Amino acid sequence: MERCFLCHRKMDEKTGLCTNPKCVRSKPLPEKKEEKKDGEKA
Ligand SMILES: [Zn+2]
Numbered sequence: 001m002e003r004c005f006l007c008h009r010k011m012d013e014k015t016g017l018c019t020n021p022k023c024v025r026s027k028p029l030p031e032k033k034e035e036k037k038d039g040e041k042a
Contacts, residue, residue: 002011004018004025011018011025015038018025 002013002016003009004011004020004023006025007018007020007023009018009020009023015028017028020026
């Protein structure tokens with residue numbers, strides 16, 4: 001299980017992103033393209 005290096009929460013295995021919504025690593029970086037977008041809200 002990987003952990004976020006910023007907040008040490010668990011990382012989402014599918015997306016590789018942090019599960020902490022307040023963490024900057026919870027969102028993919030704009031420059032880095034993920035496989036698929038999960039719907040952009042707001
Ligand atoms: Zn985090």
